[in-house]
Amino acid sequence: MLDAEAAGNRGYSGLHGWMTAAERIWNDNSESGSMTLVERWNYHNELGAQFPIPRLRVVYAASGTNPAACVLRNSDAAIEHKLYWGTPTSEGEAAYLTAIFNSEVSRSRISSLQSRGQWGARDFDKVIFTLPIPRFDTSDSLHNDLAAAAAEAERVAMAFELPESVKFQRARKLIRDALTESGIAPQIDQLVARLLDQENNP
Known part of the structure; x- marks a missing residue:
């Protein structure tokens, strides 16, 4: 699972920009603040379990x-x-x-x-x-x-x-x-x- 930083480190500039904006919106509006955007997307490993x-x-x-x-x-x-x-x-x-x-x-x-x-x-x-x-x-x-x-x-x-x-x-x-x-x-x-x-x- 790539967050904005990981996307940038891998050279995915478009994804890095999109994830940076998405993470900013998530952080500004998240009620608890205890879960990152990527953690929410992969809640209970429901996304990660699909790969490969x-x-x-x-x-x-x-x-x-x-x-x-x-x-x-x-x-x-x-x-x-x-x-x-x-x-x-x-x-x-x-x-x-x-x-x-x-x-x-x-x-x-x-x-x-x-x-x-x-x-x-x-x-x-x-x-x-x-x-x-x-x-x-x-x-x-x-x-x-x-x-x-x-x-x-x-x-x-x-x-x-x-x-x-x-x-x-x-x-x-x-x-x-x-x-x-x-x-x-x-x-x-x-x-x-x-x-x-x-x-x-x-």
Whole structure:
């Protein structure tokens, strides 16, 4: 993590100037003064833990009316604080997890654990992990079926043309509607229900 001084020492003059101004504003407005700007950005090592950035990640939103998860294949992107992320071992595992995280079945089964706001249930955070989600197993046909269905859902979502300047909430709904109309969302819900019921009743 480079502060203004470290950036200057390494010859990053543009970063040095920007960080100097940012640190000045932080120091002038910080209430406690006990944490530097870089320490705040890396609170609990949430930024540092991302490096080196993995090639493949599963990312999901911490809050929203409906869950939103995706596979991220970009080793240049750092994850900001309103997203949770994990590093799957394979494309198959990544697809399997996004199928579970995005399903209406999962949302409905954790809704009673979510915090409530003006518009109803809001925060997902880590309540998704109260579900009995088994580790991805390539020898399990149900796991493979879920991964294949998620890959198909990704293809449908990528092919869907969003209107220009659409806001992200509307974009999410349009994509969800397209997935439902294609039949892949109901298929995923059926598979997720089987998976979770199987884990509850081994």
